[in-house]
Amino acid sequence: MTAMAIQVRGLSRSFVAGGRTTPALLDIDLDIADREFVCLLGPSGCGKSTLLNVVAGFLRPSAGEVLVNGRPVTGPGADRGVVFQEYVLFPWLTVAGNVEFGLRLQGAPSDDRRRTVARYLELVGLTAHAAKFPVQLSGGMKQRVAIARALANNPAIILMDEPFGALDAQTREVLQDELGRIQRVEHKTVLFVTHSIREAVYLADRVVVMTSAPGRIKQVVAIKLPDIRDRFAPEFTQYESEITRMVKEEVAKVHE
């Protein structure tokens, strides 16, 4: 058995609101191998973001546990970089300052910092915008900064919570291409939440389809496609329709 980067064991999580307890996640077991790209897919409200937030250490499990490299998660940490849907850049720092944030916390010498920042800005194509502030950037550019910020800190694991959900369709596909390219260079362990089936099939090694609330794992689909994928290849479309069928069953349940 290869080394497991993330192990989710019997995880349940519920929320209490107005005296009523609503389960969001029920009995999740999931192993994610080192350098594996896993997409969490499901209808909205299925708890996929909740699962990511528990792995990130932002939420505590109600039952069960999450192990990262064999150690239980007790809170957020630099070993798990997070990319949020709403970018969440530090507005008072420049693009370079945002990317540098984690390196400064580590106390990296300024030469190293400058080199690393330059490298990741180039990787996301923002070298020319290093001195700009977040208010001057488009959504797609902000998300590129957020990705560079997470990568520059060199975590083994990157958690992405619908990172392209707020972008227009064109920008979204461009960033998917870029993320695929970056992953072929960086080889991170990625847990990626999305509600786009195309996106999941395009990026993932495995797609975890979740049931509607409370969220359980419905099925795990291994995507056996080449690293560089063609959205119009028949095999790609086949995966797409197979997973669409699974998701539709769950969406239908919500409307019953």
Add this chain to the structure above:
Amino acid sequence: MLLTSVPAMMEWGLHGEPLPPARALRWRLAALLVFVLLWSFAGGLVQLTRPFNPLFLPAPWVVLGAMVELATKGQLWQHVGATLERVVIGFAAAAVLAVALGLLAGQLRLVRNVVEPVVELLRPIPPLAVLPMFIVWVGIGEGSKIGFITYATFFPMFVTTVHGVTQLDVRLLRAAQSLGAGRSALFFRVILPAALPEILTGLRLGVALAFFVIVISEFIGAEQGLGYLINDGRNFFLVPQMLGAAVLLGLLGYAGNAAVRLLERRVLRWQRPR
């Protein structure tokens, strides 16, 4: 300029199209000039026709003359210096106290629960209402004047600082923690810069209020200061001196406000870059 069309409002908001700085400055100076001219005209007319004693409405040059006279006697700078010293010390003490306590109260619910009710109870009391108590407790010396400014300016700065901290977007804290930030890094690199715009707004309110309340405390038992000059002018019917001291107070308040604005533009460049 009045905006008449929706497209103009869409483009510039309700402020209208910004004037080029040189033209904006010319407009401002022209408006001031018109005001001084009107004042001069009224003063001159009263001098000539004497509908009442011209002492009541001295023309600008009379006011200026009185100030120049005080200045050449070397007294004016003592008065300005005394007022400035009280304002600077009183305001600085309040700023340090309010921001420090505000940052603490913003982060720790326990501190907030203890301090906020007291502040909310004291805040609506007009500061001037407690001035006599300051004099009874601390006396009429420098201590009570400086302490009074500190007391009065504390509230707006404390309240804005607390608000600046509590309205923080928690996702910024999450992002920082995921990049490895511990408690002190969260404070210095996230909470403080995020609260800074509100803290600076508080400082601006504080500066204005400091000049507002110093005058009254200088009315009572002071031998120096611009407020003393005004009160002295009232006792001895020196209207030019009263007006001159008031104009000086206005100029000092304006300069104080401009200084904080400059600081804001420097520190908050990220809000409106370029």
